[in-house]
Amino acid sequence: MQVMAVTLKDIAKKAQVTEQAVSMALRGHSRISKKTKQKIRKIAREMNYRPNLHARSLRRQSSKAVGFIFPDITYSYAQEIAEGARSQLNEHGYVGLIGLSSWNADQEMQELELMLGFQVEALICTPIVGSEATYAKAVDAGVPLVFAGNGLSIPGVACVGLDGYDAGQKVMRHLLALGHRRIAFMGTESMAGSQFLSPIREAYFHTMEQAGVPVQDHMVCYSQVGNQDSIESIVDQLIDLEQRPTAICCVTDAIAYLVMNRLIQREVRVPQDISVTGIGGLHSSSLEMISLTTVTEDAFRVGSLAAQSLLELMEEPDTEPDRRLVRGDLIARKSTAPPPQRR
């Protein structure tokens, strides 16, 4: 059997006072004299007292907890977003619970249910593409919700993320300025529904148009999400073209890695033969071996902003949820260079 946890009652008995006195003393209520407070605190410490958060939440009718749900932690900014948010939230006495969806819609739903079961007072989530609607449950339950990190959102839900259009424009202008004209676009199949990925695509078309460069349809590709083979076969097709692209603009860093990977396998040099760009700024992008030109987002700031949005929503539940886009910075590294000279 597990050792029984020590409760207020236990302390009260030992200190010869009432349960309530202990409760107040421990929380520093002014009602208790300084002397007894110290005495009670000492005993509590000795007995290794730890408040039961379930009982507290139940009684207070408020959990003082916010939930985070991320798809996966390895390929996202979960860590920084959580830290950014925590820096704000802790000041207001909130604690954070983290759930992982593992890129799985069912799992995501379960985690959400769990969070709601724990009566979280707010949620900061990075939904997986296509599952945004899952979060209608949270909205129904009246729990303030903010989407953070990937620019995904649904109507009526606040959102903080990288400005996809701006980011797309930045990489495209960079490539055009280097002299590229045959620029391929590497998106994902389900991007149409994404309020983050779609704008990147728009930026691609607009920027090309503004530069007076015609877009060739077969240069616009959509890979299956998370499917390495799919990316490889697309890359193969692109480099086998009569007029192969001189640059490939990828919608995420992770995709860009796989594209570079395939190019090198096929003995295409990056950037001498083909330049590659990403968006998102995974940390490893800065490594000399990868050195990917990308647009980074300040994930800590995204987290802070998300928390701010949340605090506003909690205070003024009728506030219109807003969409805050943060602009990233272009980091030009060694995966981009002027296109090869025509022979």
Added chain:
Amino acid sequence: MQVMAVTLKDIAKKAQVTEQAVSMALRGHSRISKKTKQKIRKIAREMNYRPNLHARSLRRQSSKAVGFIFPDITYSYAQEIAEGARSQLNEHGYVGLIGLSSWNADQEMQELELMLGFQVEALICTPIVGSEATYAKAVDAGVPLVFAGNGLSIPGVACVGLDGYDAGQKVMRHLLALGHRRIAFMGTESMAGSQFLSPIREAYFHTMEQAGVPVQDHMVCYSQVGNQDSIESIVDQLIDLEQRPTAICCVTDAIAYLVMNRLIQREVRVPQDISVTGIGGLHSSSLEMISLTTVTEDAFRVGSLAAQSLLELMEEPDTEPDRRLVRGDLIARKSTAPPPQRR
């Protein structure tokens, strides 16, 4: 004001039955007739009922929750460990709560307190080096605890992780077989206390000795944890040696990345001039651009084993906590090659 959550009482009123009947009906207790069960369930669904987990835990005196604490997610197998553990735990009706310590001992302590406050019935943690003792609190509280992933542990605490000695031996044998003799060792300052890192160091010395290769003291280096500058200056020293090493054996993949990074910056070719090895098997190691020779661990398996240990401990609290080491596999990639020929 937040919308009041719907409770058993609300459903009971609507369904014209008692609160208890609803409770049992929803949990499928045989006491309630099939017909009323269906009726009650329908109403509950319509009303969007969701049990209050705090109340449930309080009443049951068991939270059916296990806590996970990871330092950071980017540089660890948190995801896979969590998934592996979850695959076991879910079957037994447990849910998981995740906390992130951000490589910060204070933060780690806070997360632990939070988990204990939530009455988790078990903990799976990847402690940061040097903070293992923090978890004495959990042991005191009688909460079964397993350390997972990095081989760190303290007496009396179960542990599942990569077999450091075996891994070290594997990379060293690989390097020796390639013909290397001047092999540098790149550890970290605080590794002495680590039951994972120390064995790697031992393996380095033993394997060298067995091969009859004398270890040169200035080839054995210890960088500051997470300090890139520190690694770079050590690398600089190594390559400026009269007799520079032909290979560098790093205790983690993350360190190996930074070492390779510096080598390339200094225009030392990997692997033609110097071979580099890691241990741990970060996912990005397989990328063509990085292609690091390393020893991988099966993190999902680590998670499963950790969960198994836990389940045993929960059933038989007096079981002697054991230390389970999983052996990794050497993955020879392009960061290692025979040493350059003597001129």
Added chain:
DNA sequence: CTGTTAGCGCATTCAA
């Protein structure tokens, strides 16, 4: 200032 009482939402114990 102190002490008492009540009850958060749920599940388990009784008694009917």
Added chain:
DNA sequence: TTGAATGCGCTAACAG
């Protein structure tokens, strides 16, 4: 088979 009472640990709202 059903209903009613009880209490988990904590805190808030009382009355003294």
